[in-house]
Amino acid sequence: MTAHAYSPSLFARTGTVSAVTLAAVGGSLLVPGGAPEAHAAAAHAAKALKVAASKKGAPYGYGATGPSSFDCSGLVLYSYRKAGRSLPRTAQAQYNRTRHIAASSRQKGDLVFFHHGGQVYHVGIYAGAGKIWHSPKTGSVVKLTKIWSKGVRYGRVG
Incomplete structure (x- = not known):
């Protein structure tokens, strides 16, 4: 609008x-x-994105929610908590909690959900230019990566 x-x-x-x-x-x-609701949501998203970026290089840890190691949904949970928003623990539950948006409407700070069939298996925070901040897998670290799949869904934290 x-x-x-x-x-x-x-x-x-x-x-x-x-x-x-x-x-x-x-x-x-x-x-x-x-403050219009959309402006407030954008401010929280921008802060969450900065928090995620500040964790660059933190090691992946299965089930970890920070502050020194993270799994994918743990990084999202931690970043948005620091930005003043509450989210559930898992990627699927985070998807269920967000307002689903079209790829053409995505903005920095929105969540990017990777799925197979009806199940979400990975989440990251959209950084712009087709990239996300995420904690990918065991042996890796929090990093900025190009979105590698067209099969993603986007969600906006309210």
């Missing part, structure tokens, strides 16, 4: 406009002193 600037001439011509009417025509209502 695109935000529209306040137009005194629009209100003068149409009279009082309700928030419902404004939303129905594709506008947005900005409340002084209030």
